[in-house]
Amino acid sequence: MSDLSAFDLAGKRIIVTGANTGIGQGIALSAGKAGAHVVGVGRSAMDETEVKFAGLSGSFTPVMADLADHHAAQAMIDEVWADAGPVDGLVNNAGIIRRADALDFTEADWDDVLDTNLKSMFFLCQAFARHVLAEPGRSGRIVNIASMLSFQGGIRVASYTASKSGVLGITRLLACEWAGRGINVNAIAPGYIETNNTAAIRADAERSAAILGRIPAGRWGEASDIGDAAVFLLAPASHYMHGAVIPVDGGWLAR
Numbered sequence: 001m002s003d004l005s006a007f008d009l010a011g012k013r014i015i016v017t018g019a020n021t022g023i024g025q026g027i028a029l030s031a032g033k034a035g036a037h038v039v040g041v042g043r044s045a046m047d048e049t050e051v052k053f054a055g056l057s058g059s060f061t062p063v064m065a066d067l068a069d070h071h072a073a074q075a076m077i078d079e080v081w082a083d084a085g086p087v088d089g090l091v092n093n094a095g096i097i098r099r100a101d102a103l104d105f106t107e108a109d110w111d112d113v114l115d116t117n118l119k120s121m122f123f124l125c126q127a128f129a130r131h132v133l134a135e136p137g138r139s140g141r142i143v144n145i146a147s148m149l150s151f152q153g154g155i156r157v158a159s160y161t162a163s164k165s166g167v168l169g170i171t172r173l174l175a176c177e178w179a180g181r182g183i184n185v186n187a188i189a190p191g192y193i194e195t196n197n198t199a200a201i202r203a204d205a206e207r208s209a210a211i212l213g214r215i216p217a218g219r220w221g222e223a224s225d226i227g228d229a230a231v232f233l234l235a236p237a238s239h240y241m242h243g244a245v246i247p248v249d250g251g252w253l254a255r
């Protein structure tokens, strides 16, 4: 498969969680440029993403759901399937972070992060796969957004590191279970990307300069950098990829 259509998402319906801002918005826009019908899922208004979609070859449909509750997350998949029709791809991007020393970490900061980043992510995959496998001949793509902290420890982010290590493990497990059944499950590990999530780090001039000095590419990542990698994992071109994790980090992990 070597023609450019192998990188095309024309006519594909793709769910992107957390599509109102940041990396999720970048993924939605990249998929829209590749022709996808994007269903953007989140708990905040998605007006900005809708406006940015104008003129793209794909389309954008916002759907409201709070993904902290895995029952609500699964119900959302069922509703999209019933209302919009079959879904070709799921991008699990929505995520949160809590910061505190390990000695002071609270149960709430542990549970909130694990519930959203890992538990709901798993049950979204399960709901999506049940629909795909119920239709003989149907295939599906899942892209999970991991992190550098899927590989590294980090500091003061215990629940986040646990969740993102878990995202990587679950990606590999699901890839093994479903590779022979028409579902590709892969992950992207973003480096330092300019989003709301990292605004506080960028506002700290000393810390920001130290990070920049360690990124071989010499710049922070943009949401579109992750979006373009996600398009590849959603497109026919990556059909033989199962359980892979692609670092998109300007060379951070390679250093």
Ligand code: NDP
Pocket (backbone or CB within 6 Å): 017, 018, 019, 020, 021, 022, 023, 024, 041, 042, 043, 044, 065, 066, 067, 068, 069, 093, 094, 095, 096, 116, 145, 146, 147, 148, 189, 190, 191, 192, 193, 194, 195, 196, 197, 198
């Ligand atoms: P943002 O904080 O900018 O965006 C997070 C998104 O997740 C928002 O759309 C947010 O919605 C949504 N979200 C969070 N909780 C819920 C929920 N309960 N229900 C529905 N939606 C929810 O972060 P980023 O764009 O930076 O991060 C996106 C993903 O990328 C995350 O999984 C993050 O861990 C990962 N990542 C980011 C990196 C970076 O450098 N930025 C590096 C490595 C990984 P709302 O606006 O309503 O809160």
